[in-house]
Amino acid sequence: MSESAAPGIDTAFPLSPEMRAAIIAHARREAPRECCGIIAGRDGAPVRVYPTTNIAEGNRFYEIDPKELADLEFRELPNENAEIVAIYHSHPASPAYPSRTDVELAFWPEAVYLICSLEDPDKPYIRGFTIRDGQIAEVTLPA
Amino acid sequence: MPWGVSYFLMKNSEYAMHDRAKATRTTPEQAICGPDAALLASIAESAVARSIGNTPLHRLRRYERYLGLPETIELHLKAEWVNPGGSIKDRTALSIVRAAIKSGQLGPGRTLLDATSGNTGIAYAMLGAALSFPVTLVVPGSASEERKRTLAAYGARVIYSDPYEGSxxxxxxxxxxxxxxxxxxxxADQYNNPANPAAHVATTGPEIWRQSDGRVTHLVAALGTTGTLMGTGAYLRQQGAVQLIGVQPAEAFHGIEGLKHLPTAIVPGIYDPSLPDRIMGIETEAAFEAARALARVEGFFAGSSTGANLAAAGELARELASAGQAARLVVIGCDGGARYLSTGLWELG
Amino acid sequence: MASESTVQVLIPTPLRRFTDGESRVEVSGATVGDALDALEARFPGIDERVRDDSGQIRRFVNLFVNGQNVRDRDGIATPLSPGDELGIIPAMAGGSAA
Structure with a gap:
């Protein structure tokens, strides 16, 4: 199927401990607003974390600054022979599961959607999903 | 305990004990691991690790004449760009890595993480490749294209921080x-890790002492993590009456990559303000001009922090000359100029 | 009347299944709208992802001409010059609401 990303990444995403920590740190810094960013990879392996600007209003939405996204997708990442492998955002006050909004606005089916929950401020956690044609499937992250 | 001179002069075994004690305090499970013997052995076998250090010390006769200095004042440049990763930071990174392996903090599959926009990151990435441990670097989004690509070439992972907040x-x-x-x-925490200055106590300091026939009178070193000045300075101070000169940008907003304007920056934990005899502030343009002059007069193509050191050394040399003093100044040549091709340093014109 | 310009359309990953995997497609057109028409003629179905029934750019799609968002210019009427790059970028958006 043309929508599948790099082999293996569909069912298990190798989010490294320091990338996990970077996303949680970003989420905490941005709270009570949602944070957002992307992870770029090469040959299916995540290699770069790019925190991005959330241009959405209020505390319950995110939209990655389209200018930053365009620069990454069309300029920086092709130059580096890399591609977007994951998109992350935070749910500052709710569980790490795709909301209806997340599903409706999932325009990047090839990417893994990582959601960081700060619902319990002392126990932040991240889960990963693919969202394709309205279907949510969980992607295994390293323990 | 503040990282004073005495701390830098502890024996290696004492460092290891201290590191282990520190690890036990913060993360008990790390100390239990113990050193990974295979990883330690791989340092001894690594061609890259073995080619770090023992860099030349060059007398800059042509540059001395260019500045119009009397024969009694000598400038010597420590050519750190010949290190395999291209900078003095190879020494720092190797020392930090070795100490971390010994203390059990770094082992197979465990990632080394640090904040660095520059040479230390390249050095970690190089060592990670050479010794097989993963490396992730937190880098300001403003880092140059050649930095990003160099890190990618070694296979390091990168997490970007706010470009407007710098290092x-x-x-x-x-x-x-x-x-x-x-x-x-x-x-790895190069700003607070005692293995950073320890690298220079163990290698840079003794090399300079030996290469200057024990006649170095002044050490001129730029301040970034401050490890070079702290470690080399601590060693030289033990050997004789060497003046220790720290170089920082004259202003908070500057274009000398890797250097810190201490009054407005996060002051590194390894910095001991009582050690330097003098701190000199250098304008970005003066640093660039000295680097350009070095390339044209001596044929050494060095970076902007070397330029800052040279500009400070030139100023100091003139003061000493007008006071009628003899001196042998040793200037740290932090890295090469090719790393800054896309910056304002080498614009034509 | 403005003359046609040959421009490069930059195709984002999610739309490359319409372009046989191509990330850059050359089309001709005097405006952004013309270029999208030409793109649709070559790769049927792609325009529906970019414009709605009334021909306007979808809320969650942004178009950039040489890095400048056409919403800050004249939308689909934004004129194109030879060699321009027209980037199509679907939003990365969502949120914890609902």
């Missing part, structure tokens, strides 16, 4: 990450 922003982000999951990776 301090990268340090802040790494600290936040450590507070989230500090046990899951090894935070």
């Amino acid at each position: 301090d922003g990268a340090i802040r982000l790494v600290r936040e990450m450590t507070s989230v999951a500090g046990d899951d990776f090894f935070y």
